[in-house]
Amino acid sequence: MITVVGTGTGAPLSPDAGAALAGAGLVVGGRRHLAAATTMPDTAERVVLGPLAPALDAIEQYLEKPADQGRVVVLASGDPGFFGIVRALAERFGADRLAVHPGVSSVATAFARLGLTWDDAVVVSAHGRALRTAVNVCRAHPKVAVLTGPGSGPAELGAALRSSGRVLVVASALGAGADSGTGSGASTGTGTGTAPDSGSASQSGERVERVTPAEAAARDWGPAVSVVLCLDESRVLSPVRTIAGPPPGPAQWALDEGEFTHRDSMITKFEVRALALARLGPRLGEHVWDIGAGSGSVAVECARLGAAVTAVEKTLDGVERVRANAAAHGVDVTAVHGAAPTVLSDLPDPDAVFIGGGGRELPAIVTACARRARRSVVVAMAALDRVPAVRDALVAAGLDCDGVLLQSSRLAPLPGDVTRLAATNPVFLLWGVRPPARDEGVAQ
Template identity: 50%
Template sequence: MITVVGCDGSPLSQEAMDRLQAASLVVGGRRHLESVRPPERARRIVLGDVPAALAEVDAAEGDVVVLASGDPAFFGILRALRGRGHAPEVLPAVSSVATAFARIGLPWDDAVVVSAHGRDPRTALNACRALPKVAVLTSPACGPGEIAARLAGWDRTLWVAERLGGPGERVVRRTPAEAAASDWADPNVVVVLDEDRLAAAARVHDQPAAPPDGWAHADDFYAHRAGMITKWEVRAVVLSRLRPTLGRLIWDVGAGSGSVGIECAEHHAAVIAIERDPAACELIRRNARSSGVRVVAGAAPEAYDGLPDPDAVFVGGGGLDALGGALARRPETVVATFAAVDRAAAARRLLADAAYEIEGVQLAASRFADLPGGSFRLEAQNPVFVLTGRSR
């Protein structure tokens, strides 16, 4: 029998103690092995090299206890054990995330939990950039300092919870700059908050990643100047190509009213809107007040300096220089719109020279317009070329 026992610093239950006393093999982190003191006769394996430790569990005869932090079914060892064909019994403790929120005194039914442990941290970082309440399970390679440094430019507050349940427990509130300049003790959990958006939330029990309320909103959903907006028919196609989702970072270049970037943010992508016109930047901020879009004022491609690499880029303004600068950052997807045939052709050459797979379409929509007497006519919209490049 394999039993997975969660440890949160509290005394183990009698059931967990009984399983531990009966075990012939005990596997766990060094601090867990030291805190629970398995019987002398039991073989002990420090859980450093996880695949090697799991191989020992596979080959073990007799009862096995695996010690894990908090709730082993929550970003824990249970998934790996089940992936190897085991069906262990789990005796959980309180998860580190639940403990961290309890120490801070915040509800967390509207939080998203992500992990930067043993995986590419981009997804976790982009969740912190996109959403107002995120808990991050850290790793030595991506701890509070690294997370804070890569949130530069986003208005966030960090709570760092160190050594929860242990004698050195500490929970502190820091700005990203303060957290990036500090040293932190392992293990730790980081809670990242956008306090302005949390304070402005109209509904306190929303699910953290609920689907958006539609997409390709009507043009008058946004404040814009003299029709300078990516029309909803075009926006619907652009969104389908950008594929915004949680964990992705999207640049909206030449953002204008910000409509494309805002709708990407509604799909929980992290978004940077880049716009050179100061008046347009103010429009974007008004339109994006509850979406978490970061606005960068400046002309592309110079405004790209210092920004994190995007997963996808939409170029709605800024011309060929903006497109060429974006391609130099090698995003997975680039979508660009043009009204002029010659610019569309030149953009296609840029995408081809950068070894992107290309597709293109011309969109020419006509909208119903009312006439006297209850009839209607077709009102033609300006045709637009939509080019999409995907990295090979």
């Protein structure tokens, strides 16, 4: 049996966890956890938890010894079943061989320090993972907890969120001075970015600091950061929830044109929008561009489905219209004033792109978007003459191309309580999808 003990955020160990540690023959954990484990026998073997594979190998070798040699105890931060080592241990040794004693997670502790609930928070790990997913989630949601790691800390997160309007709360050395039940009373510092370097937090106690993204980007935070909260402080209080995590998806999409403010019917019709959304596949953690946004109807719908969205519009009144529609639907959309493809060079790479405008520049715009899109590009056109050039641009960028001509007729009333069919203008919808990467040397 392997006993996994969550510690490190100030709460004392349970009696069972303490007894397991007192009878340990092998203890695996980070340096600070091992140093704080005062009830560990002097005779116990110690393995510092750095790279995971050697630690798992050491555990496997120890399990082959007689049972009277003492049990295996793994010390981990907070709740080891929440983005923690329980996953790796269960995969290697089986869940039935684990006895898990969870501590209080860094996420729960950080929100507790602020006096905020977190059942409505989105939690995303950037530890050992690309930061872009965390950035996209922070842009799309008002309450996010980011588990950080080397190269994906507060400075990098702040640099990517400079224009987001968010506030970052950097929680460092949570529970410092109270590890493994050795005591309590750790101090909590709050600051505005002018406090001393939080790299000393492990010596001076925990720190919980509110900073702007720009202030976070300018700091060297050191290794003591526990978690970073990214907040839209105007929306951190939410109604009573039934389901934890991000809000449920919208009850409907492809909304009627009347749900948006638009000019002279310059809006992507809901039939076209429905198929475009199906091909874009916007989702939590991804970034979508809406090029030639107009009213921003596609941008708003993608944001309602959880994606971070950038809408590019060349007219100032169009930019304001996009912002007004986003606000009316309670979502975040970054509206950029400028003409594609020139303005695109300053934007983070997208996962998917919708192009609803472009005129004579359309082939160049499609080429620029298709080169940078990670997954798909969807293009809506009314003019038949532009279809071949758009298709060629998608294919030249290595995307698998397909498309349809959408022609629909809507029910419309006539005098005498009868109904006719009113045809909408036909629209060509082309899409390119990046084929999955193939590993060299692996049979397909």
